[in-house]
Amino acid sequence: MIQTPLESLKKIFGYDAFRLHQQEIVDGLIRGEDAFVLMPTGGGKSLCYQLPALHRPGVGIVVSPLISLMKDQVDSLKAYGVKAAFYNSSLSGTEARKVLARLHGGKLDLIYIAPERLMSREFLERLNDIPIALFAIDEAHCISQWGHDFRPEYRQLGRLRGLFPEIPLIALTATAEAHTRRDILERLGLRQARSYISGFDRPNIRYTVLEKRKPFAQLTTFLQPRYKGTGIVYCLSRQRVEKVAGALTEAGFQAAPYHAGLPAGARKQVQEDFLRDDIRIIVATVAFGMGIDKSNIRWVVHYDIPKNIESYYQETGRAGRDGLPAEALLLFGYGDISLARGLIENSKNPERRRIELHKLNAMVGYAEALSCRRRILLGYFGESLAEDCGNCDICLNPPRLVDVTEDSRKALSCVYRVGQRFGMGHVIDVLRGSQKERVLELHHDRLSTYGIGRNRSQEYWGSLLHHLVHNGFLEQDVGNYSVLKLTDAARPLLRGEQTLSMAEPRVKTETASLTHRRKGGQKARDEYPDDSAALFERLRTLRKKLADMAGVPPYIIFSDASLAQMAAFLPADPEAFQQIHGVGAHKTARYGPDFLEEIRRFIDSSVEKKKNRTQGLPG
Structure with missing residues (x-):
């Protein structure tokens, strides 16, 4: 029987140790304490409420803003053997009744739900008969007037603290400066909650800003050496999304558009194709990506300047969630500022307009700056960096x-x-x-x-x-x-x-400088070791095959980081396989035999090739 959260962490999720603040948060929630958590994307926010839900009686209720995010999280939990479900408008009547039956029957560890559905009178009455482990408010910045989403339906969640005073409540976000943090705590009634801020730095992301000249040529120059990776191109308008996606397709790239003007079915299909690696590039407005848990996005390009640093930080943070090297390119043009300012000034709310114009000015300041990008980005959120990062365009190509x-x-x-x-x-x-x-x-x-x-x-x-x-x-x-x-x-x-x-x-660097080299002549960090690159590709092919059979995105099975470790360490048996980062007992039992067999075949093939070379034989 599992005794501690640390044992659950290893046995279920395949991680050997907690990250910064995770254990304090988990232990506090298990004791029944409230918490506010600010962690960067990929920092492990979900585990902060998933583990306590497994260790407290009742079901963990997770408030999530998007249907796609709910499905993503539930698919991932099921792959680990956790009993999870979502309850939203995408379910048929029969499916919805089955989920509710499991909820009332005590057969769920976690249920994901939208804020407006949770706060409906019918569902709140339903909760009176159900043991509740905790409430988790994901993407909590949506509740704040200082946040960049201004989601009215999130405002209702402030009633939860009064309706369920004994149930622990945790609010989580990856993007909130000081005003937003205070606003979240006030609106959710978390006056006694302890705040955990683990920092905003994502050192694996390389930040680059280029002056916009011939933007499509700059984009394709960036993409050509990265054609195997998946990424997102963000544009400010639907018209530009369509234009850029069409041009990329004509140029031979696997790309598709995504914006709110497309039919719901088309948007859903594009998203599914992207999550399953059937499409490499999504060209999108900000309608795409919030909460998307795809861990193997290798780059994000902003074709137009975002309206604020919070959006920029969150959108670039969708790259490199697995901790492997990733890139964020911003094409900065002064015409885009006028477009963004025009969109903001359409607002009829003067207070909102004032806040957003200030945030746009801060974003322009970031783009224009000629000092370490990461210092500026972190400084905006109230965090300092002891020294320049060494992994942005300014650090790699310093100005005078x-x-x-x-x-x-x-x-x-x-x-x-x-x-x-x-x-x-x-x-x-x-x-x-x-x-x-x-x-x-x-x-x-x-x-x-x-x-x-x-x-x-x-x-x-x-x-x-x-x-x-x-x-x-x-x-x-x-x-x-x-x-x-x-x-x-x-x-x-x-x-x-x-x-x-x-x-x-200075005049911004030409597009040719986009492929940086590290200081000291080191190879670019996005190169996998030569001796494991071939096996990594074979494991990725196997992962795609198994994912298609299971009807889930490939990263749900294993992240790129897990595959890279397999390729580097060559586990030979289930015990060694379970030592790989992100591989728990359930995944070892379900996927271990296939991956171990692929690794064994690769080793045998490599030995045979080496033997043939020694004997002067072909192959």
């Missing part, structure tokens, strides 16, 4: 640094002189000696900093102010119209006790 100490002091002084009550635009107007009516009305033309930066362009001062924000000398108060305020770190710089450098603005 220029001393900006004097100009930084001018900018910081101007922020101070205007009372730390204005945003970037107004500060730049004062620095450059603008005659705008608002500057004159406020008498800011009389300040000592008025016009001291007129020899520099607006773009230069914008880059410098973003640089000061990214490096912690200034902060933008999102909750107060994005005004700039000095931090304690600004004092040494203002007093002349510190110097500061910034990357010199």
